[in-house]
Amino acid sequence: MLNYPLMSNNILHEDIDSLIDFLKHTDRFTNGPKVREFEEAWSGWLGVKHSLFVHSGSSANFMTMAGIREIYGKGEVIVPAITWESDIASIIRADLVPVIVDVDFKNLAMDTKEILGRITKKTKAVFLSHILGFNGLSNELLKVLQEKNILLVEDVCESHGATFRNEKGKIKKCGSVGFVSNFSFYYAHHISTIEGGMICTNDDRFYQYMRMFRSHGMLREADDLDFRQEWLKQYPELKEEFLFTVPGFNMRSTELNAVIGLSQLRRLDTIIDKRRENYQLFIEHLDSERYYTEFDNEGNSNYAFVVLLREPDKELFQRIVRVLSEEKVEFRRGTAGGGNQVRQPYVQKYIPGILAEEFPRAEHIHDYGLYIGNYPGLEEEKILAVCRLLNAV
Ligand SMILES: Cc1ncc(COP(=O)(O)O)c(C=O)c1O
Known part of the structure; x- marks a missing residue:
């Protein structure tokens, strides 16, 4: 008998020790400084400007699609037939239209030619999944998306650390190329926070929206003061503590999960x-x-x-x-x-x-x-x- 599980020993003693140590010395458990530290460490590892820790890869998907709908309006999103349920469900839930395309055997990701063949004037975004560790990007795809001003969303939930070689020959981590990228830290993935996910982007405005979407759509979650002022000027009669800007969620994680993430990120x-x-x-x-x-x-x-x-x-x-x-x-x-x-x-x-x-x-x-x-x-x-x-x- 081979007795060969899908995953073994994903949470190590060193992770548990760091969690116990943290618990002994903190009085803050919900989203706080440790979450921030994990987000900054993750941005450094990936090579992006902003990262936002949420409670799953699916939360990241739902928030991303909701954000695209909110900022860029109605339209179509191209998505693969081989992916996770929340990649397509998030498009449906955001009142966007999923356009499903077939995949390529060589990387199990969407076939570039199929994507290009389904682009229309209504296409808002391509939601590409990097499946089981294979890079799904191609230079041809990036070129067309840039020319046509179509957003690229990378689902990297199964592929932390996969890389892509751009047309200049530079190696980039998957998840640092698109407009936004989503990661999962579910138990069986490359690293685990038990449950958890990350939304990553270089776009300042989208990041402010994601901060609000994570916490009930509240303005006070945005950390850019100019961005906050824009809203406050429009709604002077509302109180700053309770200004609900967008139809948000509560997708926050906790300090405990972030401590495990920081410990795992080291290895x-x-x-x-x-x-x-x-x-x-x-x-x-x-x-x-x-x-x-x-x-x-x-x-x-x-x-x-x-x-x-x-x-x-x-x-x-x-x-x-x-x-x-x-x-x-x-x-x-x-x-x-x-x-x-x-x-x-x-x-x-x-x-x-x-x-x-x-x-x-x-x-x-x-x-x-x-x-x-x-x-x-x-x-x-x-x-x-x-x-x-x-x-x-
Ligand atoms: C490609 C892909 N996207 C998204 C998810 C959702 O991640 P989570 O389980 O953290 O919600 C998964 C599943 O684990 C996945 O495989």
Whole structure:
């Protein structure tokens, strides 16, 4: 029995020790100086001007789309068929129109040509997901978005530390390229604050809006005094303490989660390196005749190994699922978000008439793809054993 979980040992003693130490010496628990410290440390690590800590990657998605709708008005947002539920749900909830496009096998992200083919005058944003550690950006895409003044939102919830090489050959971290980017610190991700997420941007105005959206839409959450004055001048009859500018949420996290995040951030780069090594070993030993292995590995920061059949062979896939279950290897079918979102009831309800078959590559991944864990403490022998198992099924 391989006994191979999706994730192991993600919260370490050093994280718990720093939390206990913090608890002994603080009397402030809700969003405060530690959250601020974590946000600043994260901005430094990523290379962006502003970061805002929220209580999940999905909160980050919902706030981002609400902010885009609030500032830029109604329109369409291009989003992939392979992504997380909240990427599409956030567009729907913000009263924007999701335009779903198919993905590319090489990085499981939206196919650039498909995106370009769906851009219209109504396109407000492209909401790109970097799936399972693969960079999803291309220089061609960035060029067109810039020319057409379309916002790029990067979902980096599964890909902390993945990188992209821009047209000048400069290596940039995914999440530092777009207008805004969202991260998740859920338990199984690269680092964890148990639950948590981050919204990152270089845009001062959007950042002020995100600060307000995080806390009930309240003006006093904005920390730019000129920005505050603009609002106060318009509403002199309202009290500064209770000026609700936008239809906001309460998406705040706590000092406790930020302390865990700060402790984890110290080892993030080491974790990424270890996972890259694991991934390399896995991909080199997997049978490339049976499994798709030509992923675009440059800048990959993987936290789960993708097992994707080349051919649509239902019986073989069932055997793989059975053998992995017998060996107690934990897996998730369909890869990120369980596969083609178009098959899900919420998409069928809100985009009536959309057909799953219009997304053939997402369909193939849905039926013949899965992922298994890649965590820092994963033993070399276990990686080789799971490859032997998959190759022999
Ligand atoms: C691509 C992607 N986006 C967003 C999320 C949502 O993150 P969270 O679980 O922190 O809400 C996830 C899921 O974990 C995800 O995989």
